Amino acid sequence: MEIKDIIKSRRKDLNLTLADIAKACNVSEATVSRWESGDIGDMKRSRIASLAKILNLSPSVIVGTVEDENMYKSSNIDFIRIPLYPPICCGDGGFIEDNIIEYIPVPSKGLESPDNYYCQLAKGDSMIDAGIDDGDLLVFEKTSQVYSGMIGAFCIDENEATCKKYTESNGMIILKPMNSKYDPIPIDPLNNHFRCVGKLKKSIKNFE
The missing domain is CATH 2.10.109.10 (Umud Fragment, subunit A)
Structure with a gap:
């Protein structure tokens, strides 16, 4: 299962619409649709945090290991x-x-x-x-x-x-x-x- 599929599947599991995600992340529905198509390469950190929060997921699940790894390093964990x-x-x-x-x-x-x-x-x-x-x-x-x-x-x-x-x-x-x-x-x-x-x-x- 790819990241784009996880985002879409999680949204549907929580009965959220594209509009719900767009509002929470302060983006357009078209942007959310692109995320669910796999276009997340230029997603801003603030968007990652907002998307992770509304989907009740760790940011690492959305963008791979980078966000969590940096957090652990900065906290000396x-x-x-x-x-x-x-x-x-x-x-x-x-x-x-x-x-x-x-x-x-x-x-x-x-x-x-x-x-x-x-x-x-x-x-x-x-x-x-x-x-x-x-x-x-x-x-x-x-x-x-x-x-x-x-x-x-x-x-x-x-x-x-x-x-x-x-x-x-x-x-x-x-x-x-x-x-x-x-x-x-x-x-x-x-x-x-x-x-x-x-x-x-x-x-x-x-x-x-």
């Missing part, structure tokens, strides 16, 4: 670059794709080799009681095993993936949302399609 994959569902379920969008910088505190991690944007509100909001950047440690009580990334079938709290009860695996309006997801341990693909290491809030 050590960082590593890890692959960003398409959003993971924090709702009723979503789809995981194998293609890497880009490599983005994240604070290295608490992390080891970049090869051990990947990140995805949270999509939905099923994990808000765990401090995970829609649009947060989730950093996962690559692993095929988590223990009861841990939050991880799980593939429920061949394509569907979700971020939930892992628990076990009466011989069943339960993927528990951290929001009472969502129901737990029971998983048969014999389900050959179910697998753990990551353990949550940190959640990074959007940059203002």
